[in-house]
Amino acid sequence: MNSLAQIHRIPRALEECIIIDVETTGLEPKNHRIIEVATLTVRDAQPINSQRWLLNPEDHISEFITDLTGITNAHVAKCPTFRSVAEEIMSVLNPAGEHGSDTGQAPILVGHNVAFDYSFLQHELLRNELHSPINDAHGSGREQLRAPYTPPLLCTAEIARTLIPRSAVGRYRLANVAAYFDAPHRPQHRADVDVWATFDVLCGLAAIAEGGPA
Numbered sequence: 001m002n003s004l005a006q007i008h009r010i011p012r013a014l015e016e017c018i019i020i021d022v023e024t025t026g027l028e029p030k031n032h033r034i035i036e037v038a039t040l041t042v043r044d045a046q047p048i049n050s051q052r053w054l055l056n057p058e059d060h061i062s063e064f065i066t067d068l069t070g071i072t073n074a075h076v077a078k079c080p081t082f083r084s085v086a087e088e089i090m091s092v093l094n095p096a097g098e099h100g101s102d103t104g105q106a107p108i109l110v111g112h113n114v115a116f117d118y119s120f121l122q123h124e125l126l127r128n129e130l131h132s133p134i135n136d137a138h139g140s141g142r143e144q145l146r147a148p149y150t151p152p153l154l155c156t157a158e159i160a161r162t163l164i165p166r167s168a169v170g171r172y173r174l175a176n177v178a179a180y181f182d183a184p185h186r187p188q189h190r191a192d193v194d195v196w197a198t199f200d201v202l203c204g205l206a207a208i209a210e211g212g213p214a
Contacts, residue, residue, distance in 0.1 A: 003162040006154055009108065010206045013154050014045040017108040018093055019202070021194040022117045023069050025057050029123040033057035034082055035071055037121075038191035039092050040199055041107075047199055051092055052192040054079045069189045083128045093121075094149055106151035112174040112198050114155045125149065156201045163208045177201050 019040040026032030035057050041049040054071070056079045066072050082089075094106040111117045160169070160177045169176040174187045174197055183200035185193060 003158055006159050007162065007205075007209050009152065009154050010159070010202070010209055013108045013110055013202065014042065014206060016044075017042050017110045017154065018106075018151075019110045019195045019198050020093070020114070020117045020121075021111060021191040021198065022120050023065075023071065023189065023191050024120055025059055025061055025065055029119045032120075033059050034120050034124055035061060035065075035076055036069070036191040037089060038195045039089075040195040041092065042110075042199065045203070047196075049092075050192070050195065053085055053089060055085070056081050082124045086125065086128065090149065094151065106149065108154050109151040110154045110156065110198065110202060112156045112177070112194075112201065114153050114157075118151075118153060122149070154202075156198055156205060159205050159209075160201070163205055174198065174201065177204075180204075 019042060021038050022034050023036040024032050024034050034055055036052070036054050038050065038052040040047050054076060056076045058081060061071060061073050061076070093109065096106060109118060156177070157172050157174070160172050164172075164177065164180060166172075169180050174194060178186055178197045178201055181200060181204035183197055183204070185196040185200055187194045187197045
């Protein structure tokens with residue numbers, strides 16, 4: 001993603017976007033699974049709705065991940081799987097594409113290293129071969145693969161690398177950038193808190209962008 005193009009996308013993102021954060025069983029989307037998803041819907045630069053799903057990954061959560069997130073195998077044992085709540089999640093991420101329709105582009109998807117979150121989401125959709133009911137020209141119900149979810153992406157980590165000197169934050173982790181802005185929400189490797197921290201960071205980056213790079 002081009003950094004300058006990302007910066008120019010900030011005002012449109014603040015008009016309307018979905019901020020996402022996922023926690024996972026590991027770093028490889030092909031081999032690991034999502035254990036927590038949170039979203040924060042933003043319109044007119046204001047957060048209007050937050051959602052969070054704790055998921056059973058149908059896989060083992062390692063001690064390392066438990067130490068990092070506080071999520072244990074016992075916590076998720078009776079939680080829904082991604083497949084069972086996929087329609088609910090996608091109706092938030094892509095309201096225009098709900099039930100397989102293609103009436104408009106999905107809102108900008110914002111995340112800190114958003115490619116990570118987006119890749120895990122896409123692999124879950126593909127892994128489960130999710131279908132959505134549609135009606136053909138004769139009005140009879142049939143199923144087809146869900147239309148591809150391809151929202152515009154905006155990465156707060158990439159923008160931070162352009163607008164904030166490395167000497168001010170060290171590594172461009174969400175926690176470091178949030179601390180740079182003295183954000184009211186501090187990341188905890190929990191999706192529901194981290195989407196709010198990402199919103200704080202997005203607002204801070206917008207303020208810098210309006211005045212020019214630091």
